[in-house]
Every structure is written in structure tokens, then in C-alpha cells.
Amino acid sequence: MGGLFSADAWEKIWVFRDTFILGLANTGKMAAVALLLSFLLGLIFGLMATSGQKPLEHISRIYVELIQNTPLILQLCFLYYALAFSGNSIGILPTGMIALGIYHGAYMSEVVRAGIGAIPKGQFEAAASQGFGYIGEMYYVILPQSIKIILPPMVNQVVNLIKNTSCLYIIGGADLISLTYSFVTGASTGGAYGPAYLVSGLLFFVVCYPLSTLASYWENTLKLREQKTQVVPLTIEERG
Amino acid sequence: MIRLEKINKFFGDLHVLQDVDLEVAEGEKLVIIGPSGSGKSTTVRCMNFLEEPTSGKVFINGEEMTSKNKTRMVRESTSMVFQQFNLYPHMTILKNLTLAPIKLYHKSKEEAEALAYHYLDIVGLREKAHVYPTTLSGGQQQRIAIARALCAQTKIILFDEPTSALDPETIQEVLDVMIKLAKENITMVVVTHEMGFAKEVADRIVFMDNGKIVEVGTPNEFFKNPSNERLKQFLGKIIR
Numbered sequence: 001m002g003g004l005f006s007a008d009a010w011e012k013i014w015v016f017r018d019t020f021i022l023g024l025a026n027t028g029k030m031a032a033v034a035l036l037l038s039f040l041l042g043l044i045f046g047l048m049a050t051s052g053q054k055p056l057e058h059i060s061r062i063y064v065e066l067i068q069n070t071p072l073i074l075q076l077c078f079l080y081y082a083l084a085f086s087g088n089s090i091g092i093l094p095t096g097m098i099a100l101g102i103y104h105g106a107y108m109s110e111v112v113r114a115g116i117g118a119i120p121k122g123q124f125e126a127a128a129s130q131g132f133g134y135i136g137e138m139y140y141v142i143l144p145q146s147i148k149i150i151l152p153p154m155v156n157q158v159v160n161l162i163k164n165t166s167c168l169y170i171i172g173g174a175d176l177i178s179l180t181y182s183f184v185t186g187a188s189t190g191g192a193y194g195p196a197y198l199v200s201g202l203l204f205f206v207v208c209y210p211l212s213t214l215a216s217y218w219e220n221t222l223k224l225r226e227q228k229t230q231v232v233p234l235t236i237e238e239r240g
Numbered sequence: 241m242i243r244l245e246k247i248n249k250f251f252g253d254l255h256v257l258q259d260v261d262l263e264v265a266e267g268e269k270l271v272i273i274g275p276s277g278s279g280k281s282t283t284v285r286c287m288n289f290l291e292e293p294t295s296g297k298v299f300i301n302g303e304e305m306t307s308k309n310k311t312r313m314v315r316e317s318t319s320m321v322f323q324q325f326n327l328y329p330h331m332t333i334l335k336n337l338t339l340a341p342i343k344l345y346h347k348s349k350e351e352a353e354a355l356a357y358h359y360l361d362i363v364g365l366r367e368k369a370h371v372y373p374t375t376l377s378g379g380q381q382q383r384i385a386i387a388r389a390l391c392a393q394t395k396i397i398l399f400d401e402p403t404s405a406l407d408p409e410t411i412q413e414v415l416d417v418m419i420k421l422a423k424e425n426i427t428m429v430v431v432t433h434e435m436g437f438a439k440e441v442a443d444r445i446v447f448m449d450n451g452k453i454v455e456v457g458t459p460n461e462f463f464k465n466p467s468n469e470r471l472k473q474f475l476g477k478i479i480r
Contacts, residue, residue, distance in 0.1 A: 126327075129288055129320035132340070136343060136344070140339060145329065
């Protein structure tokens with residue numbers, strides 16, 4: 001009855017479609033909040049990493065290394081159970097938002113750091129020589145140039161973040177994967193393994209594929225633009 | 241106007257400036273020459289704290305520059321023209337010229353643009369107001385960079401080898417603009433290898449070697465009968 005071509009199983013999925021919609025909604029909600037948090041952390045720690053201030057650079061480094069070198073599932077469990085046992089349980093979804101935000105914030109921070117690091121030193125110096133302070137320099141001169149470099153890998157992080165909501169399964173989450181799992185193992189709903197995971201996978205794909213396509217499109221136009229700016233000064237010859 | 245007192249600067253173990261004392265009067269055109277690695281760029285970059293001296297003091301109009309007040313002091317008193325132009329590639333020429341006047345000097349957009357067109361006329365590039373820097377030749381970019389420095393309307397403009405990155409055929413157009421500026425009451429400190437320019441506009445010439453000021457004198461003293469042996473050697477290599 002769990003077969004991929006069993007009409008029975010497909011019908012069951014249709015009857016319980018709200019489960020999948022709820023799972024997708026929870027995954028979306030969690031991803032959206034986690035995303036905001038990770039952008040914020042990525043910007044803050046990315047700026048710290050490029051500030052030239054040794055203590056700030058170290059703090060940023062420690063955050064990034066700690067997060068990147070331990071499993072997300074461990075961080076999720078740590079946050080969830082540490083909070084639960086200290087009597088401050090905040091619920092599964094908020095735990096997921098915070099843990100995913102912190103986890104991907106570390107990766108975003110590296111993306112921001114690389115994006116700022118790619119801007120020639122002369123741009124920082126030009127801004128400083130005009131009398132811009134750190135914030136003005138970043139806001140008007142550096143970040144608008146970095147954003148083109150930052151965007152494609154950042155969108156890839158967004159895709160990863162959406163997929164990583166599935167890790168919530170470990171703390172009994174309410175995300176799409178967890179709900180799919182309870183659906184196929186549930187006493188009254190169980191059995192439709194193949195179709196259920198197919199539907200769940202399709203939902204992920206429908207959300208993630210346009211995003212990763214957008215990322216590679218951006219990446220390509222960026223490369224094209226780079227080629228253009230390299231060629232233009234050589235081919236256009238004007239004498240003033 | 242500018243006073244350097246016993247400036248020492250180390251890059252790691254490298255002692256690039258050794259007890260540099262120098263005073264530049266208001267409206268003076270001071271040209272710094274010397275072999276590469278002699279510390280002439282570092283000297284001029286100490287005047288706006290792009291390089292902070294390891295020891296020694298920098299005074300502008302009698303006020304000592306520190307890492308705390310450098311942003312304000314630089315904004316109020318100095319502008320810089322770089323070897324690599326360092327125009328902002330993500331902005332049109334007009335935006336490049338009006339950014340600092342609008343954001344730092346709180347001029348209205350109309351005022352800032354009028355100012356920008358005024359200086360674009362002086363460097364002869366009014367028709368380039370709406371193009372992006374990468375579409376211009378090196379000489380044109382440098383003339384725009386000079387216009388950008390002028391838009392800040394500071395009393396001091398620092399030139400760090402403004403023609404060293406240019407094609408030989410575009411050097412003169414930049415020098416012509418600088419010669420025109422030299423007739424104004426602007427204090428100019430120019431690091432250059434262009435001896436013709438030095439001869440024509442300099443009130444005094446400073447010769448540096450090995451991080452020290454070796455000789456200071458008028459163009460006449462320098463080129464007619466140089467007394468210093470090292471200076472003779474250097475000029476002999478440059479002027480044929």
C-alpha cells in the first residue's frame with residue numbers, strides 16, 4: 001500500500017494535504033526569520049572581520065570557526081535542550097529560527113568578508129581621503145560594490161538554509177520534513193512512504209530551484225560585467 | 241599650513257621614514273622627488289593619516305592630527321589625488337564629484353552639481369558627467385579625480401604620483417590641469433617623477449632618499465647647480 005503507484009497512497013496524501021501545507025508554511029516561516037537573523041549576523045560579523053581591529057576580528061573568527069566546525073544538529077540540540085532544562089523553553093519553531101540564524105550567519109559572515117575583501121584598497125583610501133568615517137565609507141563606497149560579489153553566494157546560503165530546516169526533525173520539529181515523517185509513520189495516516197517523500201521533495205525543489213537558478217544567473221552576469229570593464233579601457237581610445 | 245615633526249614610520253622591521261621634518265606654507269607648491277622606496281609617498285600619506293606615523297607629529301593649521309580626529313581634520317583640510325585614480329566605479333562621474341559635497345559638506349544636490357560642473361569645466365570634461373569611470377581613459381580618469389578633489393574645496397591637495405600609472409601620451413593633459421591649479425591659492429604637495437613639472441610649478445623641491453629628506457631647495461638650486469652628491473646622481477639618471 002506504500003507503493004509509488006498505489007492510488008490509495010496518493011489519495012491519502014490528498015486527504016491529508018493540510019499536513020504538507022502546514023509543514024511548508026512552518027519551514028517558510030522559520031526560514032524567513034532565520035534568514036533575517038543570519039543576514040544581520042553575517043553583516044555584523046563580516047564587518048567585524050574586515051574592520052582592521054584585532055579584537056573584533058578575533059571575535060568574528062571564533063564565532064565563524066565554532067559554528068562552521070560543529071554540526072548544525074548538535075547546535076540545535078544544544079540550544080533546545082539547554083533552554084528546556086534551564087526552564088526557559090521557547091518552543092521548537094523559535095529554537096529553529098535562532099539556531100539556523102546563528103548557523104547560517106557564520107556562513108553569511110564569510111560571504112560578506114570575502115565580498116569586502118575583494119574591493120581594492122584604493123577605494124577605502126579614496127573614501128578615507130575625502131573624510132568619510134567608517135560607516136560612510138562602508139555605506140556609500142564599499143558595500144554597494146561588494147553587494148554584487150556577495151549576492152550569488154548569499155542566495156546559495158538561502159537555499160541551504162531552507163533545506164536545513166529539515167534538521168529540526170531531531171528535536172521533533174514542525175517543519176516540512178518532520179511533518180512528512182510523522183505522516184508516514186502515523187497510526188491513522190501511515191504507510192504512504194514513496195508518494196509522501198516525493199511530494200515533500202517536490203515542494204522543496206519548487207522553492208529552492210528558482211533561487212539557485214537566480215544565483216547562477218547573477219554569477220554569470222557578474223562575470224560578464226567584469227569582462228566588459230576589463231576590455232573597455234583598452235578598446236575605447238579617446239584623447240582629451 | 242602643514243608641519244611634520246620628527247616623523248618615523250615602520251612597516252614591520254622596515255624603517256621607511258626616519259625623523260622627517262617638513263613644513264609647507266599656505267599656498268605653497270611643494271614637490272617631493274626621489275627614487276622609489278625613498279619614502280616620498282609615505283610622507284605625503286602621513287599628511288592625511290592614510291599612514292599613521294609610528295612616532296612624530298603631524299600638524300595642520302597648528303592642530304595636531306590624531307587617529308581620533310583624523311576623519312574630521314581630513315574632511316576639513318585635505319584632499320588627495322592617487323596614482324590609481326580610485327574613482328568610485330559604481331557611480332557616474334557626476335555622482336563621484338557630488339558624493340562628498342552632499343554627504344559630508346551638506347550641500348544641496350543643486351549646489352553640489354553646480355560645483356561639480358564648474359570643476360568639470362576646469363578639467364575640460366563637462367561632457368563626461370553622466371558616464372561611468374571605466375569608460376574613460378587613464379588621463380581622463382585622473383582629471384576627474386582632480387575635479388573630485390577640487391569639489392571638496394579644501395585648502396590642501398595632496399598628489400601621490402598622479403601621472404605614474406598613465407600612458408605617456410596622456411600624462412601631459414593631467415600635468416596641464418595641475419599647472420592650471422598651481423596658479424590658484426591652493427596648497428599643493430606633489431610626489432612626482434615629472435621634473436619638467438617640478439621645474440615649472442614648484443616653490444620648493446624636496447629630495448628624499450632612504451626614508452630621509454636629503455635636500456630642500458628652489459627649482460633653480462636643484463637643477464642649475466645641485467650640491468648634494470646623491471641628488472646629482474639621481475637627477476643625472478632622470479634627466480638626459
